[in-house]
Amino acid sequence: MKFGYKFSNLLGTVYSKGNILFTPDGNSVISPVGNRLTVFDLVNHTSVTLPIQSRFNIRKIALSPNGQILISADESGHTLIINLQRQVVLGEYKFFKTPKVFSFSPNGAIIAVSVLERVFLFKTPVVQKQPNPLVRLSVFQHRSPVVAMNWSNDSLKLIVGCKNGAILIREGKSDKPSFFQVKGSGIINCFFGNAEATIVNAVTPTGLVTWNYKSKEDLEQEEQERKEQEQPEEEEQQEEQIKVTTENKKLSNGRWVLGSFKKFENYGVKCKVKTAVFHVKSKLLLVGFSTGQFILYEMPEFTELYKLNVSSHSINTAAINNTGEWLAFGCSDMGQLLVWEWRSETYILKQQGHSYNMNCVAYSPDGQTIATGGEDGKVKIWNTTSGYCFITFSDHEGPVTSVKYSPIASQNVVFSAGVDGTIRAFDLIRYRNFRTFVSPNKTQFSTLAIDPSGEIIAASSIDTFEIYVWSVRTGRLTDILSGHESPVCDLSFDPINPYLASASWDKSVKVWNIFEDREVRENIQHTSDVLACSYSSDGKKFVASCLDGTIQIYETSTWSQIGLIDGKTDIMGGRGYKDERLAKTSTMGKAFTKIAFTPNGECLIAGGDSKYICIYHVDQQVLVKKYSTSQNLSLDGISLDIDWRKVGEFGHIDTFDKDFDSDDDLSEKNKEFLPGTSKGDLSERTTKKKQRTTSISISPTGRAWACSTTEGLLIYSLDDFLFFDPTDLSIDINPENILLELKKKNYLKSLVMSIKLNEKEIIEQVFESIPFEEVQLVCQEFPIYYLKNFIQFLSAYFEKNQHLEYQMKWVKLISIYHGKYIKSNSLSMISSLRNLQKTITQTYNDLSKVCDDNIFSLEYFKTILIKELKSQETKAKQQEQKNLKQEKVSNDYSDDEEIKEKKNQPVKKTKKN
Known part of the structure; x- marks a missing residue:
């Protein structure tokens, strides 16, 4: 298994603070999300988070007129110059304070930067890496x-x-x-x-x-x-x-x-102008207010064209695209990003993340969607391909603590447990809450588990230390399992046997048989509190994470311990914001609270109350890879050391502006405060958010995994073509020989050689060069040893190419000729098969939706075509009849002429002998 997981996308958060921008073509919106930048493609309906992190939260961004250079500045004044097309950092620059405004000149030669009372003019950086990317031309003081x-x-x-x-x-x-x-x-x-x-x-x-x-x-x-009129008094008044x-x-x-x-129209005392944008080309002035309302004016007449309330909270930033048709708004209080087309009065984009922390995450059985639950009591479903949230369920009355998909993909059901004492089942076809499970005594549920058949669900309670079991079909409570003496923090069903494992703070893991005797089959005692547990996909191994930082591995056949992973030092995160102790001496966050097996059962992904997530090999019990989920110093638990320069007599001193946008509220300066009193809202958060991992979920294909953190939902995935993984490579296998065999029409040999070389471009060239009629023969003789790699190539090829009939013929014939081998080796090929299934299902859904939307149009065109063909046939028949008549008339006329000629000819007399 490869471990080259790389950061792929950030979901769950669409906008935090700062300004938003349209790209020069007007088809994409760039939004700051914490210390990252997300680009929303409004035409293709996709979102991509750049693999670039700033040191602190980003507050200002600017884009050059040609759309190549992107500049971002964070809270500390640290500025990054980014090549937007290649998504790489060209250079860095440090200002003594966060720039308030970036402004590129229309010709793209100069950029103006305002920092407090100064205005700097810099030469626009070039698209290449330089040690000094910004060359200062002049500076003005105000x-x-x-x-x-x-x-x-x-x-x-x-x-x-x-x-x-x-x-x-x-x-x-x-x-x-x-x-x-x-x-x-x-x-x-x-x-x-x-x-x-x-x-x-x-x-x-x-x-x-x-x-x-x-x-x-x-x-x-x-x-x-004026002298003629002699009326100067009106101008003075x-x-x-x-x-x-x-x-x-x-x-x-x-x-x-x-x-x-x-x-402007007066909407009350609390209504204030928050942002204003002018578009010179279309002469439109967009004004956003603190009440969530915006007004669109036409200049210079100042005519009100449009007025709408798009949010219940203040509009912090706004932007207009190059044509003046789309208006973008950002609301930091709710984390909303909206794009409105004001002429047709439709939403082009309407996205909102969780208002508070994200608690749980779960992958769907086909890997196409992800479900998340948060402190705001909402359950959101995200599309992994586009990165958009397409449905939000707000039925819970309290924070959601756990979400799970039904293991049966055809059911399309998501279950969620909440602190409000309910477990709800949501239908992903009709988008409704069709069933609610409750306990006899109202309690707070902490975790949720579903058996492999999808018929039984179990949930643990925080306050009563009991486990409740329901039947999904009837909705009735079937059993209450008692025996733990402390809160149950995790549940896990055995994927093969009818057993349920529960981990508790009472230093024990109990294995229940809920289908037969409903009693405890195994009671495994530990030396410290158990925080999480999980079964492997084949049910042969079981792991439990303890408070002492260890992960204990068991064999389920005998329930004997076969391994121990000590991850205390691996998960050790940064120090607290106001903690004067070093991270090494701190006892906080040195245990794994969330663990999950990979689909093949070889590795284990674990995370906890720190910025690190670790991947361990189960059999060898070694650390394979370690990921840092964030480098944002605006969060707590990121820095490892103490900067004693920021520690004063009364604790840590924050040297940055906590309220960067306070300048926007210009009425604040008219308020009077007593000397020594704190200014602003006393109920506002004064402590930093701590970076931690609240949940981990792995895609069924094994090609990606997701974790819910303080910043949002982070997705890490594999890139097949960045790694050289040759199979049976020899000196004769090279691009020249492969193309030579292809030229000789040895299709099977050239295809196998390209798979051995494992070069994407070569494989695609050979694959596309095989004629349609030769596919059956190649599939029939294809060696089974390279079948796994070939299926993985097919799944990746499906996503990026449109040769649908050609691709489906390959899949069909491979399944026909090698179905028995695939079935017998399904565990080793499960990631490739599930990835292929995901791509085929996604293609089917896209095509079926398009066909359903256009079925009436197709019927209309069909009827028009039939009428056109009939009319052409009738015209052709009429023309034929007309031609026949003309030919007949012409023939009759020619016969008459011949007769007349014969009559007019003189008769020749013959002499008699």
Whole structure:
């Protein structure tokens, strides 16, 4: 078995904090998720998390106009320059504070970065790795922190908005910029209102302020008209109402003049403007409010086009795609990411992760979906291919502690246990809760187990120390198992025999026979509390994880201990946030709380209250590989050592801004606080979240495994073609000889040689070159020794190619000629077979859905085609009849002409002899 699992995707969290972006083509959205970045493809309906981690939570991102360079900055000011297409880091840069705004010039030559009161201009980095990726061109100092920046379309002017309401326009290397001031209010955003950069708009918490640039001729003409009218009082009254003053710098050709002030609708005291985005091409202004409502205006008339409430919480960020059709919103309170098409009034994307921690995870029997349960009482079903959540069940009234799929794939049922004292069964076809299991006395369920037949479910209780058993078909409680003296923390059914194993904090593992005598068959005592247990897929081995950090391995035939894994030092995580003890001396988090066998039963994946997940070989009892689930220093339990510079007299000092977005709430500065009192919400979390693993689940194919952590659902999978795994390789097996045999039409030999070489491109070339009529002969003579590798290739080929009939013929003929061998060696080939089954099922579902959606269209086209063919036939018949008539008429006419010619000819007289 290969152990080259690599990070594949992050599910369960779609948006945390920061700004979101559209790609230049407008088809994808980039969203910051903790210290990672996720790209949502809105056309293909897929999501991919970049395999790049920042040191802390990401707060600002920016994308170059050509879509190649992505820049991200975290809470500490650490900035990464990323090649988005290749998903690699080109370089790093460290600012002394988190940048508030990144702004690329439209021509892509310069990037402006604002850090507190300073604005830095850098040369845009190139698409290659460099030791110094950002080359500084100039720097500007302001009197107040900069909160907004935007470029003009010609990339010559830069507008800068400050927190105190000051707006500056810098043009080239001029030392005297144009200056504007909005009194009594701060700036949300500022931008040029047209392509010529002759209109400046500033969005404030109350309204929109506009300035117009007028040339010298226009000013002289207005001055002349003003003198003629002699009515200067109206302009003075308007300026007093708006409370906006302008310091006009006389320019060579003209100056800036105050235009108008347009106020937003008042939705109450608590309704505040949180974000504002302007799209120059479509002239749309998008304003998001703290109540979850947004308004779309058409500029420069400030006409309200659309208004909608998309969330029950504040909109933290917004974006508009390049065509102006799609609007994207991010809500950090609920972890929501929304993309709305305002013209057709439809959701392009509507995703939301768990509001609180994720507690449990389970793979479906076919490996296509994953079920998760969280502290928010919701059960979500995720598609492993697209990364999207397609159904959410909110029936539980408390946190969900365990989720399990029915072992029978045809049932399409998910079971979940919750603290609310109920176990619910959800139908994945009709998407409803069709059955609820309860106990006689209301209790809190901690774990759940389902027998291999899918007919019996068992759940353990936290407070009563009992195990409840129900019948799935009838929904009735069949038995209550008592005997443990402490809470039961894990349950596991034997996949072969009718036994149920339960692990408890009373230092024992009990094996129950719930089908016959309903008594304890085995009682295995341990030296410390048992935290988790699991059976292997063949039921021959059993493992139990204890509080002392050991994993004990048993043989189920005699229940004798055959091995011991000491993982105390392997799982040892980082130190606590306010813990002054080193990680080595700490006693916390040194035991595995979740363990799971791989499908072939060779290895064991274990995790616990730390950032590490370990893979052990069961027979050899050695550590095979160790994974770190996160490098995010914003979480607790990541750092191993103590930075004594951050430890003060009263404990640890956090040097970073805990509330980075506090500047957005501009009304906070008007509040008065007593000296020495803490500012902000006293009920807000003041401690860091600890990185830990709450659940582990392995795909039935064995090609991937998932773990629910503090950050979300992490998926690790194998990449077949990054590893060189030759089979019976010799010096004669090389690409030249393989292609030579293929040219000679030795299809079977060339295919076997390519499988031995195990090069993806060579195998595909040989496979696609075999004629359709030769497939049967090749399958019939195919050697069974390489059958496992070939089936694995077929499953991978199915996902990326569209030769459906050709592929299905291979699968059908391989099953016909080698079905007995596959059946007798199913355990060794189970991962390849399940992967193939997954891809075929997914293809069938996709095609059946498309066919069902288009069946009426196909019938309509069929009837039209039939009518068209009939009309063509009738026309052809009519044409034939017409041609026959013409031929007959022409023949009659020619006969008449011949007769006339004969009559007109003179008669020749013959002489008589």
